[in-house]
Amino acid sequence: MKKSLFILTAASMMVACTPGYAKTKPHAAAASIEQNVDCIAEKEVVAAQRAWGEGIVKIGKVYSDGGDYSAAAAAHIDQFYAYDLSLVLFKPTLASVEQFRTSFDSALSYFVGGNATYPEDKGFAIKPWTKVRWKNVGITNNACTMAVAMGNYWFTAADTGAETKVEYTFGYIRDPQGELKIVVHDSSVPYNGG
Template sequence: MFTDDMVHKALQTWCDNVVAVGQVHAEGGDVQAFATQVLTDNYDYDRGQVLFKPTLTYGAQTFRPTKEGALSYFVGGNNEFPDDKGFKLKPWVKVWYNKLDYILHGDLAIVQCNVHFIGGDDSHIFVNKSFVFKQCSDGKVRIILHQSSLPYQP
């Protein structure tokens, strides 16, 4: 059964991983390998299906149902996804969530929140997020749905 603590841990892990990917890139590390491991550990691409709609995608590549597509959005460098610049490479130095609301349903947590990103250049953006986290058969919590959008600007 999914618990309140598991929701907070899953969201905090997601936020920490955004910062970690950018840090690996800034330090000249193997960002492709690191981001691939983040996807393996935290998204259910290897065992099941993931519905992923990144913030800054459009057209034929709006949705990223494959690990390859998600990796491209995170770190760029894939000719199959020419518009991807690597969102997680900024680097982001602080990422946190607030305005959290969620429903626990058996081995799932259905979550909505805002996520704030502070860049190394002191820029600040926030996005609206929806996640579905699943407690998988190996005991790990992984994302099976990740939807992200910019707040509505009338």
């Protein structure tokens, strides 16, 4: 009896902390928890990573072709980041003065440069790159509402074909339409021993 009461209480507490379930009765919530919680799956994270990398390559191609790369970068940020839903903790790879980009405009500046507020930005996405490949060390999703991936990704330069290795941590939430959006993005060049 005590064990089943504990399980029911734990399930009710977990559902009560899940958005959209505040008005659900505890016993009904516990009974339907598996049906109502749409956990973020590892394959969704991998697909989002692949699409993000393709988006970075696309921005660079638009730039190389003389197109509106700023608009391409803005569309990329709208598609992949949750600036319209949440605080986004973005620590770009090549930023040292303005290290953290918590606004849409600061992220756009990092990707394409040209913003006097961020003079260090040269436009990461307009280098340009031809490929981004990922290797996850792991993806965790303990609470169902946020998934976190960590690992290395490599950016292939269009001019030389050389790869640049970068360490990353990305945190994802689901938007109201069911799409994954980035709320944490931390990138850094590996420590070189110096």
